[in-house]
Amino acid sequence: MKISRLFQIIYIILEKGIVTAPELAKRFEVSVRTIYRDVDALSQAGIPIYANQGKGGGISLTEKFILNKSLLSEKEQDEILIALQSLAAVRYPEFDDILLKLSNLFLKSNVNWIEVEFSSWGSDQKQKEVFSLLKNAILKQQVIAFSYFNVAGEKSDRRVEPIKLLFKDKSWYLKGYCLQRMSCRTFKITRMSDVQPTGDPCSHAASQEQPATVSSNDAAPAAISLKLKISAKGAYRVYDDFSEKDIIKNEDGSYTVNASMPSGEWIFNYLFSFGPLLEVIEPPSIRLEMKTRIKNMANKYSPIT
Incomplete structure (x- = not known):
């Protein structure tokens, strides 16, 4: 997500010439301090970006700056475009626009040679909506609620702080911090129903470093x-x-x-x-x-x- 924001900051400045940190902070829903950290990251990466204080000041780029091969190698350009195509598959609304702009800047016309589709063949719109909902909850770090059926067919209601989506052996799983079990768990997405965002913020940031476990009912059979x-x-x-x-x-x-x-x-x-x-x-x-x-x-x- 940060890489996407960095590229978008560059494009906004290229289009407007100069923009203030509060404007960018409001657009990306982050703090002004985060924007200045992004500016430092871009500067360290070799982007000629700088910030002027005072009235009429803001963040801008050196005049006539162009994102070209002096910054990224041919291989790096291709890898960025492939990554954006994969991210576009989860339907994050701004990636298609970024992909188009970057492909134009890199002078790459053939960017449609790969298509990534996370849903299974014949899956309906509801499944795609669930996947998108989980993705958004992870990016926004918000708790989700759902009903879950374990391998024994037993149903339980869960509230989970989602961490990441995993694909393993033809199936998608959600790794998250279960507020009922007070530990990291892995849930098979096809066994989840009535998935709903709660709007509550995640509070167990350290849980992302914990190995995911499964309950005894969900343990892998012999x-x-x-x-x-x-x-x-x-x-x-x-x-x-x-x-x-x-x-x-x-x-x-x-x-x-x-x-x-x-x-x-x-x-x-x-x-x-x-x-x-x-x-x-x-x-x-x-x-x-x-x-x-x-x-x-x-x-x-x-x-x-």
């Missing part, structure tokens, strides 16, 4: 080793879901997969998502449970008398 056989028609799932080192391609075109997965009810829903493409070879307990569940499902479709 891993279970599986041997699966997946037909050739399931190739698209094989390489999407499993590591190449765990895959053996058989002569008939099918695949044998040796994988380690967390145990629990979810694993049966996952295995059944392959439909007739998958057969569990090992362990016998999972194979037997799959057979039992298939039989129970089939019984539900017996002729109605």
